[in-house]
Amino acid sequence: MDILPYGRQSIDASDLQAITESIQSGWLTTGPKVDEFEEAFADRVGAKHAVAVCNATAALHLAMLVAEIGPGDRVITSPNTFLASANCAAFVGATPDFCDIDPVTYNLDPAKLAADWKSDTRGVVAVDYAGQTADMVAISKIARQHGAVVIEDACHGVGGQFEHQARHHKIGGHSWADITTFSFHPVKTMTCGEGGMLVTDNDQYAQRARRLRSHGMVREPENFRGLGEGGKNTGDTALDEQGPWYYEMHDLGFNYRITDFQCALGLSQLSRLDSFLNRRREIVAAYNDAFASNDWIRTPGLRNERDRDLTSWHLYTIMVDFERLGVTRSSMMKSLRAKRVGTQVLYIPVHLQPWYQSTFGYRAGKCPIAEQYYRQCLSLPLFPEMSDADVQLVIESMLEVTNPK
Ligand SMILES: *Cc1c(COP(=O)(O)O)cnc(C)c1O
Numbered sequence: 001m002d003i004l005p006y007g008r009q010s011i012d013a014s015d016l017q018a019i020t021e022s023i024q025s026g027w028l029t030t031g032p033k034v035d036e037f038e039e040a041f042a043d044r045v046g047a048k049h050a051v052a053v054c055n056a057t058a059a060l061h062l063a064m065l066v067a068e069i070g071p072g073d074r075v076i077t078s079p080n081t082f083l084a085s086a087n088c089a090a091f092v093g094a095t096p097d098f099c100d101i102d103p104v105t106y107n108l109d110p111a112k113l114a115a116d117w118k119s120d121t122r123g124v125v126a127v128d129y130a131g132q133t134a135d136m137v138a139i140s141k142i143a144r145q146h147g148a149v150v151i152e153d154a155c156h157g158v159g160g161q162f163e164h165q166a167r168h169h170k171i172g173g174h175s176w177a178d179i180t181t182f183s184f185h186p187v188k189t190m191t192c193g194e195g196g197m198l199v200t201d202n203d204q205y206a207q208r209a210r211r212l213r214s215h216g217m218v219r220e221p222e223n224f225r226g227l228g229e230g231g232k233n234t235g236d237t238a239l240d241e242q243g244p245w246y247y248e249m250h251d252l253g254f255n256y257r258i259t260d261f262q263c264a265l266g267l268s269q270l271s272r273l274d275s276f277l278n279r280r281r282e283i284v285a286a287y288n289d290a291f292a293s294n295d296w297i298r299t300p301g302l303r304n305e306r307d308r309d310l311t312s313w314h315l316y317t318i319m320v321d322f323e324r325l326g327v328t329r330s331s332m333m334k335s336l337r338a339k340r341v342g343t344q345v346l347y348i349p350v351h352l353q354p355w356y357q358s359t360f361g362y363r364a365g366k367c368p369i370a371e372q373y374y375r376q377c378l379s380l381p382l383f384p385e386m387s388d389a390d391v392q393l394v395i396e397s398m399l400e401v402t403n404p405k
Contacts, residue, residue, distance in 0.1 A: 003337060004381040004390055006344040007187040007315070010276065015268045022264030030214075031260035037267050038197075044159070044270060046173025047180070047199040049206035052263060053213055056155045056183030056196035058256040060088035062212055063179045063198060064123070066205040067149040069094050073122035077153070078108040078134070079349040079370040081127040085153045086350045089123070095360065097121075098351045100367040104301035106130070106317070106377075109369075110138035117142065123149045126177070128157035131189070131312035133171060135303060137164055140176035150176065155183035158190055159273045160312035163304055171312075172199040179205060184262075189276055189312055190269035192262040208251070216253030224248055279384040280313040283391055287316055287380065290395040296325055296402035298376075315346060316382040318398075319373070325402065329378065332401050339397040344379045 042050035075089035086096035126134035184195035228234025298319035351362040
């Protein structure tokens, strides 16, 4: 029997039909499904603009570019994240930096962000770890006080919401982030195979992101400048003629486009998103119940208890004191695997990665809570197609391996 992975996509017949129809339509790269997916996604999260790209790493890179973050600037993110949340700052020549996490939510700690603020900080990438929103209200208050841009890395948070002052706010649709990014990698909440989305209410950010997604090219005649000296029309008929072939490049862009059939899959997955989220919440509730009285397992903590059923729950991460239990994490993972239960460790603190140590001089001790978290974290299988028997298998296996002799 297959090992249960920590996360996995759900593809059904309607998804396959959507992909097939899209490919048969003849559009393979940018076509009508891209616009349709962007509109449906913006509508779903309550944002003005959604720009679909080939992956979320590209969306984060574009976020840095449109916010005009570059050399001499510092960007703060959480050490408890995937590499891309920090790498995006390095892509544009800025300095990625890290601020320690909150021991309950495993998200960027706003008190530490305020205390560690440096005058060259131009951006904050707040990561919604496991789907729980970072404390966006507090983080944006600090960042905006200093004129910094707030980017919410919501790669774990597709479809998630949080409560603030008795109201529900959608990730991507609230005003405490300037730009929000989402991932549609197969392990995330919904998938396009590969894919990402940049969401913003800022017209200029959206327009620049769209342009940079495809080589910085301009095709709308009203924006043309000309090919003459200084990039202007000069009266030279051959140079000034602008026929149907004509385009201009105004910025140094990339090929960060997503295909039409990926967006067709995205649309189909979006229509299934609520069923994914509901099943994830059911499984999380079953785990929480089963582990509530287990001294060895710490279940995921929330900043606000009322967010329990608003959170999208990309990951179910527990904390285990392996040292006190007298087993190593890798041996426990091996025992679980023998019982068909796959687990994962998310994340290695990014500042400890060799490239970050050698490039920026970061060392162990910089973010002690994230480092302590890393010693004890373990993510259990969580995906919508898990059967009740699968969930029971994970629970029973966890209770067995945390039963000290
Ligand atoms: C997955 C992920 C990314 C990168 O997403 P891709 O679509 O794979 O590029 C960035 N940040 C976080 C927090 C992620 O989990």
